[in-house]
Amino acid sequence: MTNSMMLKEAMGVQNWTYILVGITFAIYIGIAIWSRASSTKEFYVAGGGVSPLANGMATAADWMSAASFISMAGIISFAGYDGAVYLMGWTGGYVLLALLLAPYLRKFGKFTVPDFIGDRYYSKTARLVAVFCALLVSFTYVAGQMRGVGIVFSRFLEVDINTGVIIGMLIVLFYAVLGGMKGITYTQVAQYCILIFAFMVPAIFISIQMTGNPVPQFGFGSKLVDGSEMYLLDKLDGLSTELGFAEYTEGSKSIIDVFAITLALMVGTAGLPHVIVRFFTVKRVRDARKSAGIALLLIVLLYTAAPAVAVFARTNMIETVSNTPYSEVPQWFKKWEKTGLIAFTDKNKDGRIQYVADPSKNELVVDRDIMVLANPEIANLPSWVIALVAAGGLAAALSTAAGLLLVISAAVSHDLIKKIIKPSISEKSELIAARLSAIGAVCVAGYFGINPPGFVAAVVALAFGLAAASFFPAIILGIFYKRMNKEGAIAGMVVGITSMLLYMIKYKLGWLDVELPDKTEWWFGISPEGFGTVAMILNFMVSIGVMKFTAPPPENVQKIVEDIRIPSGAGEATH
Amino acid sequence: MTKTNAKAYWKENIKYVLILLLIWFLVSYGAGILFKDALNKIKIGGFKLGFWFAQQGAMYVFVILIFVYVRLMNKLDKKYGYDE
Known part of the structure; x- marks a missing residue:
């Protein structure tokens, strides 16, 4: 390719990116103006009349974050089988949500989880403990989203990361503050459509290229079309072992750790306030069940394609770079080298790229995000497809950020101000307070997006552990165990979240020792990511233990429990 | 009357939930994790079966489980007069 052609191609991608990102942002702003919230009920739960389909789409977009869209396929392509912890962990939680939580919380009919x-x-x-947990979980999560927005901007449009974060903040500010849950719900519906299209189009293209099968979910179990009559997965297993990596379909984590991480992620998903609160927005209990099913169906569409993308991208990458002379690398390699996402050091000075498992001989460092971001370029797809990935990544990050910001603002304006500090506050002032706390939350999130503390990336993955350790047991026991009382629940939440935080600080952040303790010191061989499972079990045990020695809940509370178990008469969410 | 009605409804609901959660556990933690190595000896197309459950099959079953629950509960609601 000549220089002028390369320039033309690059311009094409940039122009396409501006056009697609511009159109999607215009849609979000348009929806925000159309769906302004005029009451606290509209602000917190979108008026409570969202259809199951719309809520399912919104939940799917709310749920799938920058991490799902940009990083997950990449993580899987490096982890092989072990990547299943994210796939099963981030989908299996919806079964728990649909069967154990959503219908009852909808029947209960309030605005927030601390409620x-x-x-x-x-x-x-x-309530205060719950507010603390909700804020802790949501802030750790949202900082990563704003950073994701900045990264997409900087890589595709070559603007500064900080400028990207600020543009993202302004957009979210606009529709979250103006529209509250109502605005967020309908923008999320649009964002789901954009992100799933953006994820599936390159996946389908590449699946056809490599296997001739247009369905990526089947494609990665098919034979290659290069005439070798070989199954793609067998080929990748072979390539991996040749270079000294574990066999792709086998993985390298211990069974107990895979088990614990999967369970922590599932239970954490079911305990995340920004997901739970989506089920307060539908009209009836049966709608809550149904929209959980629709949400999972829409999520699984992307989640079953991601491991296919992982296999395509990994095979493509190994084949393109392994043992290739550096002077002959394709253009995408040079482009992503500039961003620092891929780096080559010629250790043995043979001018070729050695990509192997042995760290002393390996010459190539690849950031996992590149697997989705550069995938269309690696496969030589048209410019508009490459640009689509940018718009999809932004949709995923913005939709999740908005959902989290709403939880934060509702925790402050509703649970802290209205329910604890100043119960006499008028509807109008509460709405103003909600908007102001949303603005405050966006600013804090933006600050962390621009100045990410070193531990944010490490902590985001642990937000699930925190949710698993705090909310999940308290809610489950609240519904299924009438005798559970406040002493038990509070003690359980405090012990659960404290033990999770301590384990995280010791084994993930290494703040308690001179250096990070080795994995051989992990309790039962369970990693910090999987410790949420242990903390959850501790929470359950402490809750039940303390309950046995304290007074049962008052009569009227036991009535509430009986009432939420019956689906009819859900009425509308109230204060 | 309404109280015994509510109790019977709850009992049937719990039964459904337990059965569905058992399946939920078997396809993910069972087939995808604990028995993965044994299942990997079986191949369907290019997929080793344990690997397929972990990265595909379990997720499909999850979706089916929720929709089955939706159907069962809609029927149950009707049976006990809690539908609306």
Whole structure:
């Protein structure tokens, strides 16, 4: 390719990116103006009349973050079988949500998760603990999203990361503050369509290229079309072992750790406040069940394609770079080298790229994000497809950020101000307070996006552990165990979240020792990512233990429990 | 009357939930994790079966489980007069 052609191609991608990102942003702003919230009920739960289909789409977009869209396929392509912890962990939680939580919380009919904890456990302390957990979980999660927005901007449009974060903040500010849950819900519906299209188009293209099968989910179990009559997965297993990596379909984590991480992610998913709160927005209990099913169906569409993309990208990458003379690398390699996502050091000075498992001989460092971001370029797809990935990544990051910001603002304006500090506050002032706390939350999130503390990336993955350790047991026991009282629930949440934080600080951040302790010191061989499972079990045990020695909940609370178990008469969400 | 009605409804609901969660556990933690190595000896197309469950099959079953639950519960709601 001549220089002028390369320039033309690059311009094409950039122009396409500006056009597609511009159109999607215009859609988000248009929806925001159309769906302004005029009451706290509209602001917190979109008025409570969202259809199951719309709520399913919104939940799917809310749920699938920058991490799902940009990083997950890449993580899997480096982890092989072990990547299943994310696939099963981030989808299996919806079964728990649909069967154990969503219908009952909808019947309960309040605005927030701390609302349920506070009322069910008839205690301001319980509510405060829940508010603390909700803020902790949501802030760790949202910082990563804003950073994701900045990264997409900087890589595709070559603007500064910080400028990208600020543009993202302004957009989210606009529709979250103006529209509240109502605005967020309908922008998320649009964002789902954009992100799934953006993910599937390159996946389908590449699947056809490599296997001739247009369905990526089947494609990665098919034979290659290069005339070798070989199954793609067998080929990748072979390539991996040749270079000294573990066999792709086998993985290298211990069974107990895979088990613990999967369970922590599932339970954490079911306990994330920004996911739970979506089920407050539908009209009836049966709609809550149904929209959980629709949400999972729409999520699984992407989640079953991701491992296919992982296999395509990994095979393509190994074949393109392994033992290739550096002077002959394709253009995408040079382009992504500039961003630092891929780096080559010629250790043995033979001018060729050695990509092997042995760190002393390996000459290539590849950031996992490149697997999705550069995948269309690696496969030589048209410019508009490459640009589509940018728009999809932004849709995924913005939709999740908005959902989290709403949880944060509702926790402050509703649970702290209205329910604890100033119960006499008028509807109008509460709405103003909600908007102001949303603005405050966006600013804090933006600050962390621009100045990410070193530990944010490490902590985001642990937000699930925190949710698993705190909310999940308290909610489950609140629904299924009538005798559970406030003393038990509070003690359980405090012990659960504290043990999770301590384990994280010791084994993930290494703040308690001079250096990070080795994995051989992990309890039962369970990694910090999987410790949420242990912390959750601790929470359950402490809750039940303390409950046995303390007074049962008052009569009216036991009535609430009986009432939420019956689906009819859900009525509308109220204060 | 309504109280015994509610109790019977709850009992049937719990039964459904337990059966469905058992399947949920078997396809993911069972087939995808604990028995993965044994299942990997079986191949369907290019997929080793344990690997397929872990990265595909379990997720399909999850979706089916929720929709089965939706159907079962809609029927149950009707049976006990809780539908609306």
